[in-house]
Amino acid sequence: MGIEEKAPAGFLLTTIEKVAGWSRSRSQWPVTMGLACCAIEMMAAGTPRFDMARFGLEVFRASPRHADLMIVSGRVSHKMAPVVRNIYDQMPEPKWVISMGVCASSGGMFNNYAVVQGVDHIVPVDIYLPGCPPRPEMLINAILALREQVQSSPLGVNREEAARKAEEAALAATPTHQMKGLLA
Numbered sequence: 001m002g003i004e005e006k007a008p009a010g011f012l013l014t015t016i017e018k019v020a021g022w023s024r025s026r027s028q029w030p031v032t033m034g035l036a037c038c039a040i041e042m043m044a045a046g047t048p049r050f051d052m053a054r055f056g057l058e059v060f061r062a063s064p065r066h067a068d069l070m071i072v073s074g075r076v077s078h079k080m081a082p083v084v085r086n087i088y089d090q091m092p093e094p095k096w097v098i099s100m101g102v103c104a105s106s107g108g109m110f111n112n113y114a115v116v117q118g119v120d121h122i123v124p125v126d127i128y129l130p131g132c133p134p135r136p137e138m139l140i141n142a143i144l145a146l147r148e149q150v151q152s153s154p155l156g157v158n159r160e161e162a163a164r165k166a167e168e169a170a171l172a173a174t175p176t177h178q179m180k181g182l183l184a
């Protein structure tokens with residue numbers, strides 16, 4: 001049967017990359033990664049009041065090997081930094097990172113020797129979420145914004161190349177605590 005005869009029944013043209021991107025963006029599995037008070041808001045996002053399950057990602061995985069999303073919720077101490085990186089390295093590709101709250105993004109008010117001044121020093125960050133702490137709705141909004149990135153992610157060797165470039169760019173970027181904004 002030719003395509004002209006099939007056309008009235010309807011057909012859809014797309015690419016494997018688009019289908020895979022759409023599927024991944026709708027079934028993200030976050031790794032359990034609560035570091036400080038922001039983690040309470042992250043946990044609240046999974047409760048019935050905020051119902052993160054509506055978006056298909058209420059199952060926080062206890063093993064990084066089951067997860068593709070790291071939500072760094074809270075300040076990262078220097079003692080904890082190698083652990084965070086180790087967990088990130090154990091997550092299979094492709095993977096994404098949300099830096100939740102000012103402490104994770106820039107050290108926040110903890111400008112001292114004990115706290116990493118931005119988790120982007122140790123892992124590449126895809127979304128920075130401001131606030132102290134950000135509300136659960138803000139976290140859900142950040143996850144929905146991340147979906148747009150996940151959906152347009154390339155596959156295979158293109159993905160590896162894109163991930164390598166993104167990590168290089170993220171690690172070379174100006175640390176957020178050095179960004180002065182209007183104070184420059």
Ligand code: SF4
Binds near residue numbers: 073
């Ligand atoms: S941003 Fe605020 S709520 Fe989050 S870890 Fe820092 S102090 Fe705690």
